Amino acid sequence: MKEDYSDIINLPHHVSKNHPQMSMMARAAQFAPFAALTGYDAVIHETARHTDKQVELGEYDNERLNRKFAELMDIVHEHPEVTVAYFKPDKCKAGGAYLTVSHRLKKIDTYEQFLILDDDSRIPIADIVDIQF
Numbered sequence: 001m002k003e004d005y006s007d008i009i010n011l012p013h014h015v016s017k018n019h020p021q022m023s024m025m026a027r028a029a030q031f032a033p034f035a036a037l038t039g040y041d042a043v044i045h046e047t048a049r050h051t052d053k054q055v056e057l058g059e060y061d062n063e064r065l066n067r068k069f070a071e072l073m074d075i076v077h078e079h080p081e082v083t084v085a086y087f088k089p090d091k092c093k094a095g096g097a098y099l100t101v102s103h104r105l106k107k108i109d110t111y112e113q114f115l116i117l118d119d120d121s122r123i124p125i126a127d128i129v130d131i132q133f
Helices: 025-028 040-048 059-076
Strands: 081-089 096-109 114-117 122-124 128-132
Touching: 040 128, 059 096, 081 114, 096 122
Parallel strands: none
Antiparallel strands: 081 096, 081 128, 096 114, 114 122
16 A cells, blocks of 8 residues: 555645635634633733833822822812823723823812812822823
8 A cells, every 4th residue: 555645646636616615714713613712812812911010109209299289279160271190000900001181170079089070080199190280
């Protein structure tokens, strides 16, 4: 028995006259039911997603921020335009992202410790790293 396939190695590839060729996507899809770990790709993607670590402000930065808040408290009734840089914790994993928003200040909730902007977004005062007005 020959095992080197020399009798068929140079024959042309067979193309069916009755059935159209299957696309590569359809070929791959027929093996989808055999995926061993359903949802594994989503877990890998979530694990690979980058989050920033929240940095703790130093004493000088805290004093500077406190002075700005004191100034802002004096003019809050004027509803000034503010640009706020703050840390937003991630809901799914450790860390989060630093964001910057610009809006008019609606009010400062001193009881619950939030800045409330004119678009009704609420920024926790403890997460603010800089504010300009």
